[in-house]
Amino acid sequence: MLLRLQGISKRFGRDWVVRDLSFTLERGEVVALLGPNGSGKTTLLRLMAGLLKPTRGQVERAGRTLFLPNPPAFHRHLTAREHLLYDLAFHHQGKEPEEALDRFGLPGDLPLYAFSSGMKKRLALARLTLLFPDIWLLDEPETALDKGGRELLLATLAEARKKAGVVLATHDRTLAERVADRTLELGVA
Amino acid sequence: MKLPVEGWPEVSGQGRVGAVRRVVLLALRDLRLEVRDRAGLLSILAFFAVMLFIMALALGPEEEPLRRAAPGVLWVALAFGSTLLSTRAFALEVEEGTLDDLLLAPGGKEWIYFGKLLFQMLLLLPLAALALLMAAGLFYLPLERLFPLFLTLVLGVLGYASVATFYAGLLARLRGREVLLPLLLFSLVVPVVLASVRATTGLAEGLPVAEISDWWQLLLVFDVVYLTASALLFPVVMEG
Numbered sequence: 001m002l003l004r005l006q007g008i009s010k011r012f013g014r015d016w017v018v019r020d021l022s023f024t025l026e027r028g029e030v031v032a033l034l035g036p037n038g039s040g041k042t043t044l045l046r047l048m049a050g051l052l053k054p055t056r057g058q059v060e061r062a063g064r065t066l067f068l069p070n071p072p073a074f075h076r077h078l079t080a081r082e083h084l085l086y087d088l089a090f091h092h093q094g095k096e097p098e099e100a101l102d103r104f105g106l107p108g109d110l111p112l113y114a115f116s117s118g119m120k121k122r123l124a125l126a127r128l129t130l131l132f133p134d135i136w137l138l139d140e141p142e143t144a145l146d147k148g149g150r151e152l153l154l155a156t157l158a159e160a161r162k163k164a165g166v167v168l169a170t171h172d173r174t175l176a177e178r179v180a181d182r183t184l185e186l187g188v189a
Numbered sequence: 190m191k192l193p194v195e196g197w198p199e200v201s202g203q204g205r206v207g208a209v210r211r212v213v214l215l216a217l218r219d220l221r222l223e224v225r226d227r228a229g230l231l232s233i234l235a236f237f238a239v240m241l242f243i244m245a246l247a248l249g250p251e252e253e254p255l256r257r258a259a260p261g262v263l264w265v266a267l268a269f270g271s272t273l274l275s276t277r278a279f280a281l282e283v284e285e286g287t288l289d290d291l292l293l294a295p296g297g298k299e300w301i302y303f304g305k306l307l308f309q310m311l312l313l314l315p316l317a318a319l320a321l322l323m324a325a326g327l328f329y330l331p332l333e334r335l336f337p338l339f340l341t342l343v344l345g346v347l348g349y350a351s352v353a354t355f356y357a358g359l360l361a362r363l364r365g366r367e368v369l370l371p372l373l374l375f376s377l378v379v380p381v382v383l384a385s386v387r388a389t390t391g392l393a394e395g396l397p398v399a400e401i402s403d404w405w406q407l408l409l410v411f412d413v414v415y416l417t418a419s420a421l422l423f424p425v426v427m428e429g
Contacts (some may be wrong), residue, residue, distance in 0.1 A: 075281070077221075090215070091294055
């Protein structure tokens with residue numbers, strides 16, 4: 001078991017965004033979260049990551065966790081290479097970012113304020129493959145990606161499945177059907 | 190491209206050297222961001238200059254009132270400068286949405302606190318030294334006592350920044366943090382500001398160092414207490 005949610009509920013003010021949800025993620029598994037806007041997909045991912053505290057219930061994680069927000073978060077005054085180097089150092093990993101930059105077709109020395117949304121999404125995927133956490137939490141990873149980027153996403157998810165567990169929130173049912181072992185459908189309360 | 194600490198012992202675990210390496214890297218990364226962005230740095234510099242000039246014009250030109258007001262004016266400038274900078278240290282992360290990445294890095298969260306504090310000290314101490322020189326020129330502070338004045342400045346700024354960094358982290362994700370931070374902060378740092386002003390006043394009046402050392406000891410005690418308490422509480426307040 002990589003991730004277990006037991007009777008999770010989350011309330012913002014008077015509104016319950018997630019109510020009494022239980023869920024388990026195993027290594028080698030890809031789970032897709034589906035649901036309309038406002039159904040609590042991002043909140044659930046943040047609860048899974050430990051970035052939000054549940055109002056009720058428990059979250060157990062058995063491994064390193066990374067959360068890819070939508071849009072991805074980067075410092076715009078750093079270059080892609082600098083960002084990856086700092087990330088690797090903060091995560092105690094001594095890898096080199098060059099291979100990942102080449103693979104994802106990214107210019108290493110361009111400041112990130114000059115990156116398009118799709119390039120930032122590619123950089124976020126490159127970052128994930130370098131840091132390679134046990135639990136991958138991805139919020140709409142397919143948005144802003146072109147055809148080539150989408151193929152890279154599929155390849156990245158296939159790699160992640162071999163050694164880690166993945167939860168991805170998406171509106172793209174085709175993607176969910178293609179990559180996910182099972183889906184979790186959230187509704188608006 | 191090499192990171193600034195290239196060649197340091199590579200620690201793949203979470204040992205002490207690894208933690209220090211992360212702290213230094215975070216501080217240097219923030220420094221790099223601040224220098225490239227320039228907005229925060231220039232606003233603090235402008236604030237120091239404008240405040241010291243206005244106070245000098247208002248209280249001068251006679252030497253005696255200027256010299257008497259100098260410690261208070263200097264520490265008001267440093268206090269507001271430090272508050273601006275501590276808000277800035279976390280605003281860098283909140284504006285870009287990158288705070289979550291730091292929080293999800295393995296190990297405890299104390300390194301984030303120490304990294305942000307080191308960033309502030311690295312930026313604030315040269316700025317404070319500049320403010321001290323400006324105050325010496327405008328307010329007749331005795332320049333021959335520059336070393337003890339700078340020591341007072343280091344001890345005072347460290348105590349102030351250690352609490353300011355803690356509260357800036359606590360309030361980082363709240364709207365209106367710029368308003369809340371001074372309200373929470375000033376009540377707690379009164380002893381540090383008081384001891385710093387008294388030590389600076391003593392030095393400006395030409396008191397022997399032996400008489401000032403009591404204030405330095407008091408500052409040192411507050412620095413240790415504030416640093417320890419903030420480092421222990423920081424991971425708790427950053428939880429979800």
